Amino acid sequence: MKLHEYQAKAVFSDAGIPTPDSRLATTVDEAVAAGNDIGYPVVVKAQVHVGGRGKAGGIEVTTDEAELHEAADSILGMDLKGYHVDRVLVEAAVDFVDELYLGVTMDRNEGDPVAMVSSEGGVDIETVAEETPAAIAREGVDPAFGIHPYQARKAVYDAGIGGDVARDVSSVLATLYDLWVDSDASEAEINPLMLTEEGDVAAADAVMNIDDDALFRQPDLAEMEEASYTDDLERKAGEYGFDYVRLSGNVGIIGNGAGLVMATLDLVDHYGGAPANFLDIGGGAKAERVANALDMVFADENVDSVLFNIFGGITRGDEVARGINEALSQFDELPIPVVVRLAGTNADEGMELLTTELVHVERTLENAVQRAVDNAEGKA
Amino acid sequence: MSVLVDADTRVIVQGITGGEGTFHAKGMIEYGTNVVAGAVPGNGGQEVAGVPVYDTVHEAVRREDADASVVFVPPALAADALFEALDTSLDLVVAVTEGIPTQDMAKVTRRLSETETHLVGPNCPGVITPDEAKLGILPGDIFSSGPVGLVSRSGTLTYQVVDNLSNRGVGQTTAIGIGGDPIIGTSFIDALELFEADEETEAVAMCGEIGGEDEEQAAKYIASEMDTPVAAFIAGRTAPPGKRMGHAGAIVSGSGTGTAKSKIDALNNAGVPVGDTPEEIADHIEDVL
Numbered sequence: 001m002k003l004h005e006y007q008a009k010a011v012f013s014d015a016g017i018p019t020p021d022s023r024l025a026t027t028v029d030e031a032v033a034a035g036n037d038i039g040y041p042v043v044v045k046a047q048v049h050v051g052g053r054g055k056a057g058g059i060e061v062t063t064d065e066a067e068l069h070e071a072a073d074s075i076l077g078m079d080l081k082g083y084h085v086d087r088v089l090v091e092a093a094v095d096f097v098d099e100l101y102l103g104v105t106m107d108r109n110e111g112d113p114v115a116m117v118s119s120e121g122g123v124d125i126e127t128v129a130e131e132t133p134a135a136i137a138r139e140g141v142d143p144a145f146g147i148h149p150y151q152a153r154k155a156v157y158d159a160g161i162g163g164d165v166a167r168d169v170s171s172v173l174a175t176l177y178d179l180w181v182d183s184d185a186s187e188a189e190i191n192p193l194m195l196t197e198e199g200d201v202a203a204a205d206a207v208m209n210i211d212d213d214a215l216f217r218q219p220d221l222a223e224m225e226e227a228s229y230t231d232d233l234e235r236k237a238g239e240y241g242f243d244y245v246r247l248s249g250n251v252g253i254i255g256n257g258a259g260l261v262m263a264t265l266d267l268v269d270h271y272g273g274a275p276a277n278f279l280d281i282g283g284g285a286k287a288e289r290v291a292n293a294l295d296m297v298f299a300d301e302n303v304d305s306v307l308f309n310i311f312g313g314i315t316r317g318d319e320v321a322r323g324i325n326e327a328l329s330q331f332d333e334l335p336i337p338v339v340v341r342l343a344g345t346n347a348d349e350g351m352e353l354l355t356t357e358l359v360h361v362e363r364t365l366e367n368a369v370q371r372a373v374d375n376a377e378g379k380a
Numbered sequence: 381m382s383v384l385v386d387a388d389t390r391v392i393v394q395g396i397t398g399g400e401g402t403f404h405a406k407g408m409i410e411y412g413t414n415v416v417a418g419a420v421p422g423n424g425g426q427e428v429a430g431v432p433v434y435d436t437v438h439e440a441v442r443r444e445d446a447d448a449s450v451v452f453v454p455p456a457l458a459a460d461a462l463f464e465a466l467d468t469s470l471d472l473v474v475a476v477t478e479g480i481p482t483q484d485m486a487k488v489t490r491r492l493s494e495t496e497t498h499l500v501g502p503n504c505p506g507v508i509t510p511d512e513a514k515l516g517i518l519p520g521d522i523f524s525s526g527p528v529g530l531v532s533r534s535g536t537l538t539y540q541v542v543d544n545l546s547n548r549g550v551g552q553t554t555a556i557g558i559g560g561d562p563i564i565g566t567s568f569i570d571a572l573e574l575f576e577a578d579e580e581t582e583a584v585a586m587c588g589e590i591g592g593e594d595e596e597q598a599a600k601y602i603a604s605e606m607d608t609p610v611a612a613f614i615a616g617r618t619a620p621p622g623k624r625m626g627h628a629g630a631i632v633s634g635s636g637t638g639t640a641k642s643k644i645d646a647l648n649n650a651g652v653p654v655g656d657t658p659e660e661i662a663d664h665i666e667d668v669l
Contacts, residue, residue: 106482108562108592108629111489126633143486184481213628214481216456243626247618258560258626259534259589262615263658266640269618270656278619280626311536311543313505313519344539345519365540366659 526551
């Protein structure tokens with residue numbers, strides 16, 4: 001779960017990390033009032049869950065009321081990489097002498113948390129990581145102990161940050177780590193942490209993503225969730241509780257188990273087709289879930305062909321077949337051709353049960369994928 | 381021979397009184413697994429699926445001389461259950477539970493590194509040695525005994541590849557589902573080490589997927605340490621960056637790490653053939669047998 005910048009800043013600020021004065025605004029009038037209250041210059045920032053907001057035109061610096069009016073007017077309501085902007089953060093522009101990067105995340109390879117510092121803040125940190133990895137100081141942390149103060153200092157000094165400000169930056173990093181732990185975050189980032197002429201620090205941007213699996217014990221953060229979807233189908237999938245990713249092709253895919261569904265997508269591509277989506281209905285596959293899954297792919301106007309690939313483990317083929325029949329019983333004729341492949345537990349019983357006037361049944365994965373790709377090309 | 385489990389493995393089930401725990405404990409017993417006890421706090425003295433239940437894992441291990449545990453404890457309590465299991469002398473702990481917070485798993489795997497125990501999972505289908513024992517939720521009847529070791533991050537993809545193998549009469553020594561989470565106990569390398577040391581495993585089928593660098597590290601290990609031939613399949617070639625493909629661990633990061641291409645290239649460079657389809661991994665396995 002991703003927090004918006006304004007939410008993450010509130011969390012950071014509560015923990016004692018300095019952030020610039022800011023207000024959230026949903027209208028141009030609110031934005032202007034906020035700017036007048038804070039004092040110019042102010043930055044206007046779109047509050048949407050996308051990276052690279054600045055380059056996409058979602059962030060503007062304004063020096064007076066007229067400029068702020070114009071910026072807020074253009075950003076509010078804009079489409080930013082597919083996301084509708086309905087709120088902006090109006091924030092005091094910080095007069096900085098340097099920009100740093102601070103981050104805490106889980107290092108998958110080590111299985112440990114890692115605290116990171118770079119003197120090259122203010123730019124896309126993934127680019128820095130790729131082009132000049134040495135510019136990012138990394139300090140692995142024992143999750144049982146938490147970060148020792150010396151580790152925060154070491155990361156800061158290793159990043160080439162010295163002088164009086166090093167102590168403040170170390171303190172912000174240690175606080176960020178504790179916040180990361182206390183919030184069950186997967187990522188917590190400040191990019192940039194601005195250094196001012198006066199020697200102060202301020203978190204000019206804030207990123208915080210929470211581990212979905214830990215939301216049960218983070219009720220305050222869970223309440224902040226504002227699901228944002230680039231399209232209605234992803235919203236629908238969220239409501240149905242499916243793992244769903246929309247893609248650009250025309251072969252709709254439904255399967256059970258993430259790895260098998262990914263492999264099915266790959267096979268569609270291998271046989272010359274283009275997958276329209278990733279949809280994992282998970283274990284069980286009761287009639288209602290099957291019906292919801294079909295509803296999802298039928299609702300995608302790009303889909304010309306549907307492939308149902310179920311490998312029954314604990315899921316039984318006959319149950320799935322009943323689910324498919326029940327889901328399809330509302331149709332006399334299907335809007336688009338459906339290929340079903342059942343394997344594993346009780347697959348034979350399932351294939352016998354399927355209403356074959358409506359669906360085409362295949363026994364092997366390869367044949368099923370080929371058939372679905374042919375259907376999509378209108379060959380069948 | 382086999383790895384991790386065989387007919388003699390004495391198994392306890394943590395969370396045996398829950399719906400899933402009871403269902404799968406019965407399934408394991410039906411398969412022939414030597415399930416000797418359950419462990420559920422507050423439920424000591426009961427009998428479930430024909431085996432005694434103890435309040436603590438320690439008591440279950442001590443009274444029943446258990447070697448392994450399968451964990452069906454719900455995610456909020458799972459880390460505690462794993463710490464409890466790791467505090468005993470068990471050789472193997474299989475964590476089936478899906479949805480354990482990642483930070484909990486970081487603490488668990490730190491503790492794991494101080495023990496001699498193998499942890500498989502979490503969020504995994506389990507471990508099976510065909511005709512001897514299964515620990516987890518795998519459908520036993522698609523497996524058959526034979527010379528191929530199998531290790532996979534995904535449940536149903538494992539079944540698919542086993543099906544491709546079994547249809548040609550190629551059986552398995554042991555199949556290990558290592559799970560689709562970002563932080564897991566047994567890695568590909570750990571599983572490959574076990575198969576390399578096993579005399580009956582003549583070839584290894586490895587099913588990876590996008591996300592992380594476990595497959596790339598495995599490729600290095602295969603190139604430098606393994607004599608047993610390996611064939612692989614990598615799922616997620618068509619996955620777009622930044623989108624989580626079901627498994628919490630299956631994501632190509634924005635900077636392009638964890639891609640299928642990087643994994644396939646690493647494996648090819650290590651001399652490992654990578655099938656374009658699950659059928660092709662079975663072709664490669666048959667070629668080397």
